[in-house]
Amino acid sequence: MxxxxxxxxxxxxxxxxxxxxxxxxxxxxxxxxxxxxxxxxxxxxxxxxxxxxxxxxxxxxxxxxxxxxxxxxxxxxxxxxxxxxxxxxxxxxxxxxxxxxxxxxxxxxxxxxxxxxxxxxxxxxxxxxxxxxxxxxxxxxxxxxxxxxxxxxxxxxxxxxxxxxxxxxxxxxxxxxFTRAELQAAQLRQAIDSRDVIGQAKGILMQRRGLTADEAFALLRRTSQRLNVKLTEVAEALTARPPTGS
The missing domain is CATH 3.30.450.40 (GAF domain)
Structure with a gap:
């Protein structure tokens, strides 16, 4: 540099x-x-x-x-x-x-x-x-x-x-x-939201590409790393996209 x-x-x-x-x-x-x-x-x-x-x-x-x-x-x-x-x-x-x-x-x-x-x-x-x-x-x-x-x-x-x-x-x-209850509530809300959208994205990939759950998650993670965006953002983009041919 x-x-x-x-x-x-x-x-x-x-x-x-x-x-x-x-x-x-x-x-x-x-x-x-x-x-x-x-x-x-x-x-x-x-x-x-x-x-x-x-x-x-x-x-x-x-x-x-x-x-x-x-x-x-x-x-x-x-x-x-x-x-x-x-x-x-x-x-x-x-x-x-x-x-x-x-x-x-x-x-x-x-x-x-x-x-x-x-x-x-x-x-x-x-x-x-x-x-x-x-x-x-x-x-x-x-x-x-x-x-x-x-x-x-x-x-x-x-x-x-x-x-x-x-x-x-x-x-x-x-x-x-600074309370533990507040932080745990925030963690629970975020975890539920993140896992729900990632689970939906994995389901889409499994259905469309015939992947296993582990293969679908690995593909999402590789895409996240390649694009340098969060995994949840990749999942949100995939779940928001209309099915092919619609």
Whole structure:
């Protein structure tokens, strides 16, 4: 990258973060703040194909209130179930500022989560702390980013993610309605909506192309990655398209 390209990238990011700051200030709920953060991460952090937020309750339980695609929730849940993984580490109140792995399938740090993530087709992860040093009743958390490519996150990507997590922490610190019930309700609504439209799209592909459910989902995911749009957006476009010959 030339010096001019670098300056243009910095100016573009500065503009994006200025816009994000206004959005976060105007967000009325915690769920709104978190949704804007994961959407911004998807757009701004190079290499990101999935994004989610992990929150850790004062009793030590983890949950994912928002994510860009349902598969991110599945990857997070593997970490919660096994008690290992980057989002579990970064979401601890006294955890590291960030955790990054460039080859999950071969990473000895997470012998159960790493291979499971690789089987899902994701090989790089970057988690950055949100609300570090949080004390009850406030929840600590992490911003989680996934890539299908080994070595998917550079040092520059890490810097942008850390800056984004700082914005999120500041916005959440001033949000008064930081309740688990609100976040779980938002997660449930989004999960139902996302899975419904993806299920419809899979059904269409299975009927029209004679694919299995797994083959249909793989095709949707490849299309999402090739077009660089969310999986749910691909599914929505397919379900909104009239049948061939109509």
């Amino acid at each position: 030339t010096e001019i390209d670098g300056q243009q990238t910095i100016r573009a990011l500065a503009g994006e973060f200025a816009h994000l700051t206004l959005l976060l200030i105007n967000a009325r709920t915690t769920a709104g703040v978190l949704q804007r953060v994961v959407d911004a991460a998807y757009r701004l952090v190079p290499g990101t194909e999935l994004a989610s937020i992990t929150l850790r309750s004062p009793d030590g339980r983890f949950h994912t209130p928002v994510e860009t695609e349902p598969v991110a929730l599945e990857l997070d849940q593997v970490q919660y179930d096994t008690g290992e993984g980057p989002c579990v580490s970064a979401a601890q109140p006294d955890g590291p500022a960030y955790v990054r792995s460039e080859d999950l399938g071969a990473d000895p740090a997470w012998p159960r989560f790493g291979p499971a993530a690789a089987r899902h087709g994701y090989h790089s992860v970057l988690s950055t702390a949100v609300l570090p040093d949080a004390r009850p009743p406030r929840l600590s958390g992490a911003l989680n980013l996934y890539s299908t490519r080994p070595g998917g996150f550079s040092e520059d990507a890490q810097d942008v993610a850390l800056l984004l997590s700082t914005h999120a922490s500041l916005a959440l610190a001033r949000t008064e309605t």
